Amino acid sequence: MRFEPVIGLEVHAQLKTKTKIFCSCSTKFGAPPNKNTCPVCTGMPGVLPVLNKQAVSFAIRCALATNCAIAHESRFDRKNYFYPDLPKGYQISQYAMPIAEHGHLDIESENGNRTTIGITRIHMEEDAGKLIHDAARSKTMVDLNRTGVPLVEIVSEPDIRSPKEAGAYLRKLHSIVQYIDVCDGNMEEGSFRCDANISLRPVGEKKFGTRTELKNLNSFRHVEKALQYEIERQAYILEDGKKIVQETRLWDPAKSRTISMRSKEEAHDYRYFPEPDLVPLIVDDQWIAKEKENLPELPEKRKARFIADYKIPSYDAEVLTSTRELADYFETASKNIKNKKQVSHWVMGPVLGLLKAKSTDIKNSPVSPEMLAELITLIENRTITAGAAKTVFEEMISSDKNPVTIVKEKGLEQVKDNTELENIINQVIEANPNELEAYKKGKTKLFSFFMGQIMKKTRGKADPAAVTELLKTKL
Amino acid sequence: MDLHELTIHQAEALLKKREISSKELVKALLERIDTFDDTIGAYLTIDEKGALKQAEDADKRLADLTPDAYAADDAPPLLGIPIALKDLLCTKGLKTTCASKILENFVPQYDSFAVSKLKKAGAVILGKTNMDEFAMGSSTENSGFKLTRNPWNPDHIPGGSSGGSAASIAACMATGSLGSDTGGSIRQPASHCGVVGLKPTYGRVSRFGLVSYASSLDQIGPITRDVKDAALMMNVISGHDEMDSTSADIDVPDFTSGLSMFEKNGLKGMKAGIPKEFLSVKGLDPDVEKAFMNSKKILENLGVEIIEVSLPHTEYTIAAYYVIAPSEASSNLARFDGVKYGFRDKTCDNLIDMYKKTKSKGFGNEVQRRIIIGTYALSAGYYDAYYGRASKVRSLIMDDFKNAFKQCDIIISPVAPTPAFKIGEHIDDPLTMYLSDIFTLSANMAGIPGISIPCGLSSKGLPIGLQMMADRFDELSLIRAGYGFEQNVNLSMRFPDLKNLG
Numbered sequence: 001m002r003f004e005p006v007i008g009l010e011v012h013a014q015l016k017t018k019t020k021i022f023c024s025c026s027t028k029f030g031a032p033p034n035k036n037t038c039p040v041c042t043g044m045p046g047v048l049p050v051l052n053k054q055a056v057s058f059a060i061r062c063a064l065a066t067n068c069a070i071a072h073e074s075r076f077d078r079k080n081y082f083y084p085d086l087p088k089g090y091q092i093s094q095y096a097m098p099i100a101e102h103g104h105l106d107i108e109s110e111n112g113n114r115t116t117i118g119i120t121r122i123h124m125e126e127d128a129g130k131l132i133h134d135a136a137r138s139k140t141m142v143d144l145n146r147t148g149v150p151l152v153e154i155v156s157e158p159d160i161r162s163p164k165e166a167g168a169y170l171r172k173l174h175s176i177v178q179y180i181d182v183c184d185g186n187m188e189e190g191s192f193r194c195d196a197n198i199s200l201r202p203v204g205e206k207k208f209g210t211r212t213e214l215k216n217l218n219s220f221r222h223v224e225k226a227l228q229y230e231i232e233r234q235a236y237i238l239e240d241g242k243k244i245v246q247e248t249r250l251w252d253p254a255k256s257r258t259i260s261m262r263s264k265e266e267a268h269d270y271r272y273f274p275e276p277d278l279v280p281l282i283v284d285d286q287w288i289a290k291e292k293e294n295l296p297e298l299p300e301k302r303k304a305r306f307i308a309d310y311k312i313p314s315y316d317a318e319v320l321t322s323t324r325e326l327a328d329y330f331e332t333a334s335k336n337i338k339n340k341k342q343v344s345h346w347v348m349g350p351v352l353g354l355l356k357a358k359s360t361d362i363k364n365s366p367v368s369p370e371m372l373a374e375l376i377t378l379i380e381n382r383t384i385t386a387g388a389a390k391t392v393f394e395e396m397i398s399s400d401k402n403p404v405t406i407v408k409e410k411g412l413e414q415v416k417d418n419t420e421l422e423n424i425i426n427q428v429i430e431a432n433p434n435e436l437e438a439y440k441k442g443k444t445k446l447f448s449f450f451m452g453q454i455m456k457k458t459r460g461k462a463d464p465a466a467v468t469e470l471l472k473t474k475l
Numbered sequence: 476m477d478l479h480e481l482t483i484h485q486a487e488a489l490l491k492k493r494e495i496s497s498k499e500l501v502k503a504l505l506e507r508i509d510t511f512d513d514t515i516g517a518y519l520t521i522d523e524k525g526a527l528k529q530a531e532d533a534d535k536r537l538a539d540l541t542p543d544a545y546a547a548d549d550a551p552p553l554l555g556i557p558i559a560l561k562d563l564l565c566t567k568g569l570k571t572t573c574a575s576k577i578l579e580n581f582v583p584q585y586d587s588f589a590v591s592k593l594k595k596a597g598a599v600i601l602g603k604t605n606m607d608e609f610a611m612g613s614s615t616e617n618s619g620f621k622l623t624r625n626p627w628n629p630d631h632i633p634g635g636s637s638g639g640s641a642a643s644i645a646a647c648m649a650t651g652s653l654g655s656d657t658g659g660s661i662r663q664p665a666s667h668c669g670v671v672g673l674k675p676t677y678g679r680v681s682r683f684g685l686v687s688y689a690s691s692l693d694q695i696g697p698i699t700r701d702v703k704d705a706a707l708m709m710n711v712i713s714g715h716d717e718m719d720s721t722s723a724d725i726d727v728p729d730f731t732s733g734l735s736m737f738e739k740n741g742l743k744g745m746k747a748g749i750p751k752e753f754l755s756v757k758g759l760d761p762d763v764e765k766a767f768m769n770s771k772k773i774l775e776n777l778g779v780e781i782i783e784v785s786l787p788h789t790e791y792t793i794a795a796y797y798v799i800a801p802s803e804a805s806s807n808l809a810r811f812d813g814v815k816y817g818f819r820d821k822t823c824d825n826l827i828d829m830y831k832k833t834k835s836k837g838f839g840n841e842v843q844r845r846i847i848i849g850t851y852a853l854s855a856g857y858y859d860a861y862y863g864r865a866s867k868v869r870s871l872i873m874d875d876f877k878n879a880f881k882q883c884d885i886i887i888s889p890v891a892p893t894p895a896f897k898i899g900e901h902i903d904d905p906l907t908m909y910l911s912d913i914f915t916l917s918a919n920m921a922g923i924p925g926i927s928i929p930c931g932l933s934s935k936g937l938p939i940g941l942q943m944m945a946d947r948f949d950e951l952s953l954i955r956a957g958y959g960f961e962q963n964v965n966l967s968m969r970f971p972d973l974k975n976l977g
Contacts, residue, residue, distance in 0.1 A: 039585055043810040045578065045686040046565045046587060048719050078806050080853070082830055089809020142814065271853035273862055276690035276803055278720050 003200040003238065005231050006208055007160035008120075009223075011173055012151050013183040014127065014191040015058040021126050021150035022049030022092065029189050033132070033143040041148035043087030048277050051076075055150035058182035059099050059124050060283065060291040062152050065180045065298055066119050066173075068103030070288055076124075076275040081268045084142050085129035093153075094123035095272045099281065105176075106300070107168040117169050118157030125151050146190075152182075158197065158208065163227035167220050170194060171322075174220075175299050179324040187219055194223055199244070200234045209234075210244040214258060216251045226251040230258055302327055310340035319348055325362045333369035337376050346372060350393055366397050375403040383413055388461055413461060421462060425474050428453045439475060447471070478503035479647040480970065483556050483704040486650055490537060490555045497530040497537065497555030500650070501599055504557050508601075508648045514976045516623045517633075517643040519562050520570050521602040529599040530555060536597065552711055554597030559649035561640050562603035563610055564590055564695070565684040569600070573686050574618040575608045577811045577818045577837030587684020588719065589653060589695045589712040596711040601649050604639025608839045609808065610660055610688040612636050613908050614901070617841040622898060625667060627937055627971040631895040634664030640698045641668040645938075645971060651699050651708055655685055657692045658796055659890070659915025662927035665698050666890035666940025669929045669971070671957070672698045673705040676948045677922035678723035681716030687807040689800040690721075692919040702928065702958040706730035709950065725948060733954030742777040742959045745952075747943075748784030748883035756913055760893040766931030766939040767889045773963050774887070779956070784879040784886065786917065788871045795868035796916045797909055798852050798861045804842075805849030811837065844905065869920050876921040880946040885956050887943050888914045890927045894937035918944050926953040930964055 020027055023040035040047045063070045077095035103119035129144040154173065160166050174192055177183035185192050199211035214230060217223045229251075234244055248267075249258040297305070299321045306317035306327075321327045326347070334343035351372065355365060375392055378384045384392065384407055395406045407413060428450060429436055439446040454467050478500050481489070489495045505523055512518055533555035540550050565571050565583035567590075572578045586594065594600070607617035615623040615638025623638045625631040626646035633642040637654025641664035644652050654661040656674035665672025673696045680695045687693060697708035709730040716722045749771070775781055813819030813833030820832035838846070852861035879886060891911055901907045918925040923944055930941035941960065945952040 039583075042815060044583065044585075044816070045571070045573070045581065045810070046583070046682075046684040047585075048683050048721075050718060050720055080806050080809060082809065082812060084812075084814045084826070087810060087815055089812060090806050269855045271806070271850065271855075271858075273802060273806070273853050273858070276721075277687070 001239065002203045003231075003235050004203045004205075005161060005163075005227070006158045006199050006201060006211075007162075007166050007227060008158035008197045009156045009160065009166060009169060010195045010197070011154045011156075011170070012193040013062070013154065013177050015055050015150040015152060015182050016184050016191075017052055017054045017058065017150055019052060019054075020148035021052045021055045021124070022148055025148065027149050029186075031145055033141065034145060036145040037147070041087070042144055043089070049092060049275075051278060051281065052150060055124060056099070056281065056283065057287075057291055057294075058150070059122065059152050060288060061180045061182050061295060062154065062177065063100030063103065063122050064288070064292055064295055065176050066100075066103040066105055066122065066154065068100035068119060068122055070100050070283060071097060072283055073097070074099040074123075074281045074283070076278045076281070077272045078275050079125075080271040083128070084140070085131050085144070085147070087129070087144060087147060091126060091128060092275055092278070093125035096274075098123035099283070105169060105172055107165065107172050115159075115165065117159045117165075120155045120157050122152050122154050125153060127151050158199075163224040163231070166196065166227055167224045170220055170223060172299070175322055175324075179299055180295055181324075193218075196223060196227060198227055198230050198234070200231065200238060209238075210246050212244065212246065212258075213248045214251055215248060215261065216253075218253070222251060222253055225256060226258060229256065233258065296324065299324075299327075306330075310334065310344075312341050312344045316341075316344040316348060320344060323362065329362050329365070329369045333372045333376070335373065337373060337380060339380065342376055342379070343372075346376060350390075354397065367393070371396060371402060378403055378407060382463065383407065385461060385463055387455070388459075411461075421458075421466065421470055422474075424457050424462075425454055425467070425470055428457060429474060436475070447475070450475070477647075479507045481650060482700045483553070483651045483707050486556055487553075487707075491550065493537070497533040497557075497599060498527065500555065501526050501530040501557050501601070504601060504648060504650070507646075511646055511973055511976055512648060514624060514629060515626055515642050515646050515648070516621050517604055517639040517646060517648055518559070518602045519572060519574060519605050519618075519620060519639065522569055522600060525569065526557065526599050526601050530557070533597055533599060551595070551597035552707060553593060553651075556598050557601045557650045558593055558598045559601050559604050559640055559643040559652040560590060561606055561637050561652070561654045563606060563655050563686045563688075564603075564653060565686065566590055566600065566603065569603065571603065571686070572620070573609050574606045574620055575811075575838065575842070576619045577833070579619075579818060581817050583684070585684060587695075588681035588716045590684065592712050592714075593653075598651075598711075604637070604643055604652065606639055607636035607660075608842050609686065609804070610636040610655055610657055610693075611804070611841050611845055613659065613663055613911060614896075614898075615639065615664070616898065616902055617839055619839050624898070625895050625937070626973060627669060628895075628935070629976060630897055631937060632667070632898050634667030634891070634895055636660040636664070637672075637698060638664045641665050641670055641672065644668065644670045644698050644700055646973060647970065651697060651704055653695060653708070653712070654698045655688075655693055655695050656915075656919065656925075657688050657694075657800060658912050658919050661696045661698060662890050662915050662925055662940070662942060663912070665927040666929075666942075667895035667938060669932075669938030669940075669966075669969075670698055670700060671702055671705050671929070671961075672696065672927045672940075673709065673950070673953065674918060674925045675709065675713065675950055676723070676924045677919075678721055678725075679727075679924070679948065679950070680712050681714070681719040681722040683716055683718040683722075687803075689803040690807060691803060692796075692800060694919070702926075702954055702961050703731065703734055705926070705957075706733060706954050709954075723948070728951055730950060730954055733951040734958045736951070736955045737959040737962075742774065742779045742956055744778070745885070745956060746780045746782055746883040747774055747956070748782050748879055748886045750786040750789065750879070750886060750888065751783050752786050752789035753888045753914065756892060758892050758910070759889070760933070762931075762933040763889050763891070763893060763939055766933075767941065770930045770941045770960070770964070771887070773960060774956070777959055777963060782883055784882055786872070786875040786879060788868060788875050789913075789917065791868045792872060792917050792920060793909060793913060795865040795872070796912070796920060797848070798865035799869065799920075801845040801849030802852045802862050802865075803849070805846045805853065808838070808842065808846055813837070841905070872917055872920045873922070876917070876923055876944075876946070884949075884952050885943045885945050887941060890914055890940040890942040894933040894935070894939055914942055921947075923947050924950045924953055926957050928957050928961055928964075929966055930960075932967060
């Protein structure tokens with residue numbers, strides 16, 4: 001029997017507010033344990049939460065960027081459960097009345113087709129703390145720095161049909177939350193986390209099968225791998241005529257498999273009820289309009305604009321708009337350059353290669369977009385050849401000097417004077433009488449030998465087209 | 476007059492005239508506490524050192540104040556006045572136990588909003604008063620530490636949950652006090668102890684730093700010797716607080732203007748409603764009924780028009796309250812888990828065991844009972860039938876009052892169906908205890924203000940209180956009518972006779 005996977009994703013994105021969602025503690029990552037805490041976020045007796053407006057603004061932006069309808073009145077609820085990293089014994093979250101619902105994202109699937117993935121809801125909530133298991137002392141320590149950091153949970157409809165699609169949806173969402181500047185997207189620090197729900201059903205069947213929930217998916221690759229594993233696991237069970245157990249399963253990246261964490265019977269009863277310490281959250285049209293103004297151009301639109309305005313290939317536009325910073329870099333660099341393809345070639349090739357080699361990102365690129373533009377201008381006005389440009393680029397990285405200086409210091413200007421070129425060509429021909437004879441006898445392959453010798457002598461400064469032409473007449 | 480018997484406004488006048496010092500006043504009260512509190516048990520913590528220090532500071536400030544400042548009324552309103560605080564109010568650096576073993580040694584790093592307002596107003600904090608554990612009870616018998624006895628008769632309960640605060644005022648062991656009221660916890664002990672207790676409108680006083688029992692019902696208010704004192708304390712503790720999202724951003728009147736309104740216009744033109752549903756309450760003590768009828772007559776003589784009103788959903792009030800309050804409590808008390816502060820059972824060997832043992836040993840029976848009720852009521856599959864329905868009832872109760880206040884300015888009723896019962900009388904009968912809250916619960920459910928004013932003594936010499944309720948944020952009507960009533964009720968005794976105690 002052939003099965004079709006049905007996948008829904010729950011993404012937790014940390015909102016990059018300066019302070020926590022219900023108190024004024026810092027949200028900065030990496031502080032010493034329990035440094036960023038106060039009576040409110042540590043759940044001391046008698047303290048009360050006060051909602052951070054910036055967090056609401058960010059949630060509104062998320063909703064706008066994912067085509068959601070924003071609720072004019074939403075509400076916070078308490079999600080009750082006991083765990084040492086949850087100091088109040090409940091998490092303040094939005095359950096019955098979330099801030100946004102009924103959104104969607106368009107993604108490009110493997111075969112290039114566009115698919116629409118529905119977004120069920122976006123709700124706001126506070127993050128929990130962290131337990132640190134100290135093996136040396138056989139004690140568990142609690143770090144509450146993360147407690148109360150604002151999150152949005154973005155829940156997709158079960159519209160995803162393959163691990164690849166799941167990856168595409170996640171990458172898109174990941175890029176969007178960074179574009180709109182509400183989440184730093186750092187997956188290693190847990191700023192962008194994902195859980196997946198997956199079930200199988202026979203192809204053609206409308207009813208959903210029993211699902212499992214997958215946790216501990218720390219990268220896009222792990223999401224895809226875990227889903228692929230789970231598809232196979234569930235398929236074996238179903239083919240055997242057995243039933244899927246509804247449960248939560250943990251992805252074990254070391255062993256590349258999922259393992260059972262808790263069954264439906266062991267699931268918590270969260271005893272949700274309206275948070276009586278907070279008043280209903282009212283978002284009026286004015287607030288929404290203000291956030292709309294704050295919204296930058298989203299990746300999809302930007303990609304289309306790059307293709308249309310800059311005449312660069314779709315693939316280039318896709319790569320260049322994958323993050324807001326990279327797209328900004330490209331636009332800054334190409335501002336005064338006519339041939340935008342030349343810029344996209346340099347950004348996607350040498351610049352991205354350099355970032356990878358130095359394992360850094362575009363924000364910290366050793367070559368600024370202005371410097372790159374200067375370099376490309378030198379090529380465009382034929383001051384240097386493409387070959388010399390590579391040398392200049394290398395030198396830019398190691399010396400921190402600007403391209404014009406490097407070209408001057410190293411004497412890399414393109415040789416444009418034809419008499420100088422002719423002299424060099426004559427010298428090369430004279431120095432190689434045997435090759436000249438062979439060439440004349442019909443060994444035309446030797447043309448490239450002469451080219452190489454000439455380019456070597458001009459140290460790449462000569463325009464190859466001009467050399468070719470001159471050499472042809474000489475030979 | 477003895478110093479310990481002074482009201483706030485009497486003490487204030489004497490302090491300003493420098494006829495007494497704050498230190499003398501505090502010393503007189505500490506002596507009084509020393510003599511009688513072993514028997515009464517109003518206090519859990521007496522901050523003798525701190526109080527004397529604060530009194531000295533207050534005396535210095537009083538000495539520095541120019542006569543002009545007095546005249547301009549610029550002096551901090553409660554400068555040098557000794558106040559007792561219910562032990563549910565967080566006090567920076569001073570133990571706050573909520574009368575629970577689970578917080579036996581808890582010392583907050585912050586003052587509750589109301590306490591910091593009092594301190595700013597110059598008040599001297601005498602200590603922390605006994606209560607039902609986490610404010611759950613009507614007799615103060617549920618304290619995790621000790622009993623509080625009724626100063627009028629030590630065999631009887633002082634009421635609750637703010638029993639210690641009410642007893643401290645009745646036994647003249649504090650000049651003023653704060654309590655909290657979730658279902659009658661200010662008004663009922665005030666009634667049982669023969670003092671004045673005012674529960675403000677929900678949102679009038681910030682709850683920041685008040686350890687939550689039921690967040691949507693809790694409200695802080697004064698327990699004092701007379702209505703004027705209540706108005707003076709209300710002036711200090713009221714107002715919007717950014718730290719409490721549920722505190723109302725609404726103008727605060729000068730509550731003492733309610734007194735001048737009476738002085739100027741009496742009570743003529745006021746209408747008082749008596750809910751017909753309240754009259755059919757079973758188990759109303761004949762002495763209470765008599766005192767209530769007498770109170771009605773006093774108000775009529777003052778020109779108040781008495782009318783009958785209807786609160787049709789009264790019969791559902793107790794049931795709805797005892798779903799909503801325990802539900803919120805079950806969540807509010809989750810944080811006392813032995814992880815971060817307070818009591819932790821050390822005999823456990825895993826996390827779940829620690830939670831279970833800590834909570835079972837740290838919480839008393841009534842607290843555990845309400846946590847269990849609330850946890851059940853919020854459980855999957857039961858929410859709609861319990862919490863959901865109770866919330867609907869609550870809206871209906873609010874509507875009932877809204878309609879009633881279209882016809883009248885205040886609603887009057889007894890505070891409790893009986894005078895204070897004997898210690899131990901109902902301890903094994905929680906249901907009877909719950910039912911005795913019938914007259915007070917609805918004000919919390921509707922979020923409206925209510926006041927309890929002494930209106931008589933029972934045949935056995937126990938105080939009886941009259942309850943007045945008004946529309947949201949109309950405490951002024953309560954103060955005006957309450958003050959008028961207080962001026963005209965003839966009580967045979969103002970203070971209990973403690974001669975044989977101590």
